[in-house]
Amino acid sequence: MCGIVGYVGPQPALEVVVDGLARLEYRGYDSAGVAVLDGGTLQTEKRAGKLANLRRALEASPPAADGIGIGHTRWATHGAPNDVNAHPHVDGERRVAVIHNGIIENFAALRVELEERGCKFTSETDTEVAAHLLSTELKDRGDGDLAAAMRAVCRRLEGAFTLVAMYAGDPDLIVAARRNSPLVVGRGDGENFLASDVAAFIAHTRDAVELGQDQVVELRAGDVRVTDYDGAPAPVREYHVDWDASAAEKGGYEYFMLKEIVEQPRALADTLLGRVAADGTLTLDEMRLDGAELREIHKIVIIACGTSYHAGMIAKYAIEHWCRIPCEVEVASEFRYRDPILDRQTLVIAISQSGESMDTLMAVRYAREQRARVLAICNVNGSTIPRESDAVLYTHAGPEVGVAATKTFLTQLAACYLVGLYLAQVRGHKYGDEINAVIGQLAHMPEQVEKVLGTVDPVRALARSLAGADTVLFLGRHVGFPVAMEGALKLKELAYMHAEAFAAGELKHGPIALIEDGLPVVVVVPSREGRGVLHDKIVSNIQEIRARGARTVVIAEEGDEAVRPFADELVEIPAVPTLLQPIVSTVPLQVFACELALAKGNDVDQPRNLAKSVTVE
Ligand code: M6R
Numbered sequence: 001m002c003g004i005v006g007y008v009g010p011q012p013a014l015e016v017v018v019d020g021l022a023r024l025e026y027r028g029y030d031s032a033g034v035a036v037l038d039g040g041t042l043q044t045e046k047r048a049g050k051l052a053n054l055r056r057a058l059e060a061s062p063p064a065a066d067g068i069g070i071g072h073t074r075w076a077t078h079g080a081p082n083d084v085n086a087h088p089h090v091d092g093e094r095r096v097a098v099i100h101n102g103i104i105e106n107f108a109a110l111r112v113e114l115e116e117r118g119c120k121f122t123s124e125t126d127t128e129v130a131a132h133l134l135s136t137e138l139k140d141r142g143d144g145d146l147a148a149a150m151r152a153v154c155r156r157l158e159g160a161f162t163l164v165a166m167y168a169g170d171p172d173l174i175v176a177a178r179r180n181s182p183l184v185v186g187r188g189d190g191e192n193f194l195a196s197d198v199a200a201f202i203a204h205t206r207d208a209v210e211l212g213q214d215q216v217v218e219l220r221a222g223d224v225r226v227t228d229y230d231g232a233p234a235p236v237r238e239y240h241v242d243w244d245a246s247a248a249e250k251g252g253y254e255y256f257m258l259k260e261i262v263e264q265p266r267a268l269a270d271t272l273l274g275r276v277a278a279d280g281t282l283t284l285d286e287m288r289l290d291g292a293e294l295r296e297i298h299k300i301v302i303i304a305c306g307t308s309y310h311a312g313m314i315a316k317y318a319i320e321h322w323c324r325i326p327c328e329v330e331v332a333s334e335f336r337y338r339d340p341i342l343d344r345q346t347l348v349i350a351i352s353q354s355g356e357s358m359d360t361l362m363a364v365r366y367a368r369e370q371r372a373r374v375l376a377i378c379n380v381n382g383s384t385i386p387r388e389s390d391a392v393l394y395t396h397a398g399p400e401v402g403v404a405a406t407k408t409f410l411t412q413l414a415a416c417y418l419v420g421l422y423l424a425q426v427r428g429h430k431y432g433d434e435i436n437a438v439i440g441q442l443a444h445m446p447e448q449v450e451k452v453l454g455t456v457d458p459v460r461a462l463a464r465s466l467a468g469a470d471t472v473l474f475l476g477r478h479v480g481f482p483v484a485m486e487g488a489l490k491l492k493e494l495a496y497m498h499a500e501a502f503a504a505g506e507l508k509h510g511p512i513a514l515i516e517d518g519l520p521v522v523v524v525v526p527s528r529e530g531r532g533v534l535h536d537k538i539v540s541n542i543q544e545i546r547a548r549g550a551r552t553v554v555i556a557e558e559g560d561e562a563v564r565p566f567a568d569e570l571v572e573i574p575a576v577p578t579l580l581q582p583i584v585s586t587v588p589l590q591v592f593a594c595e596l597a598l599a600k601g602n603d604v605d606q607p608r609n610l611a612k613s614v615t616v617e
Helices: 013-027 051-060 107-116 127-141 146-156 256-262 264-272 291-296 306-323 332-338 358-369 407-426 432-443 445-453 457-465 480-495 504-509 532-547 578-599
Strands: 003-008 031-038 041-048 068-074 096-104 159-167 174-179 184-187 192-195 207-210 215-220 223-228 237-240 299-304 327-331 346-352 373-378 391-394 471-476 498-503 520-524 551-557 569-573
Touching (some): 013 051, 013 192, 031 096, 041 051, 146 223, 192 215, 256 578, 291 407, 358 373, 391 407, 407 578, 445 578, 457 569, 457 578, 471 532, 480 520, 498 504, 520 532, 520 578, 551 578, 569 578
Parallel strands (some): 346 373
Antiparallel strands (some): 003 192, 174 215, 184 207
């Protein structure tokens, strides 16, 4: 949700900033803009649409000077995505330039106040308020101290924001501030960077500084100074990024999503790596919750959004089965509004790939206020949600650039299974050899996913043949139901098609009326082992829809002869234990949605209206 880049140093700032924006474009791509400041000259350029439009404008009319620079890719909240509303925004004298991620909730009142002081607004954005506020504060202070002005402005703002500003009166300085919105500094040698995500500067430095809540950073070529909103020095965490620029590049694939689907076996293996101690016990080093605390837990609540929510739904089946602890799953955006019952013995598990989703973050904060313990499952080191949680389990999927979650979903599943097994171990619900047996099965999952990836060509052909369909329905039972939901979500977000998932048993209670001749229905069939009764029931469901004309696309274990007569299209997946089946059954659905979207000519990395991390509520 908006990408932010800043650069101070000897390199051509414009080039560094635009390259950084290219790496952040997945965060928002409805407009882009830059500002460069050289001596007292501030120049801006901004364009609606993707970064390519901005690049063309810069090529046609390059800024006369280059010095320090800031850049922005936008995901619109206030005001249409046009040239005028694109960032940066400047004050009336064009002495201050500001970029912003988030929402300034009290912007309307501030705008009225500024207009009364004579400020002229040109855009519909909340961000422009910050540019005028900074400018008036600088005038009122008269000392040219941009950082002090930023602190004063931030104290007046309500909402969530990362703000980055440059001021013609101090042309070697960039000042940034954050509240509830991401910001990270990259430390170079005689140069410094800032961005909403390390991907923006990873080609230059892997040494990062994580900013805390309500902090202001002053960035000069040889200096990084961090204070709180009152000007007192503030503590920060420095860390080294453990992946390099190549991990965030396409590596020969046309789209990141295609690469990320193929990376899933590696991502899974990395997430499972090093979790078993020499004595055979499961160890989750980062957990930071001790055994006594975990033994006290009497309820688990999982909160997450989108794909991460589907991972949570699957986790519920595993955790309740292995640990016998009641487990609820809820979309994070609804959680705190229904007055949930939480206490010190509740473990809240927040699942978020980015660690930035505002809905999930707000739910985490609410849970902690209610004294619940919070465990984050996250893919981005140092992001806000793990920082604000009591414990964290990182997935090791590497950077995921495609907006549609793929490899992070599979690794979230792996992390959830590990948490379930760990709780079962600590609480004594399973014997060590039972836990080791499941860990052994998990250890084989990367090769099972590899196997699925080797057999998905017919799925691609099928997807292309369905590019003209208006609707695709998805059915599943047990853990296959959230998998069906994930398949439908992928199709909606990538192919812009009506796609809906149902618990197969619910079909007869209404949705079966939707079935008509030729309607494609994808059915995720549970394993025959262990949950045989479910398997038989879904075979009946397939017959019911087929009798009404549906074109059945059946995802079932290899050798499942019972489904074959009723499958118009059969997609075989390896036979694995029931609870682990989502790891393999999701993969053909990812490929299906991706290929169908490509057949429709869609950009699968940057689907319309979306952004990778959703940092507004
Ligand atoms: O970063 P998060 O896991 O918190 O993001 C949650 C959702 O926004 C995300 O999973 C979204 O649904 C994906 N684009 C789906 O592919």
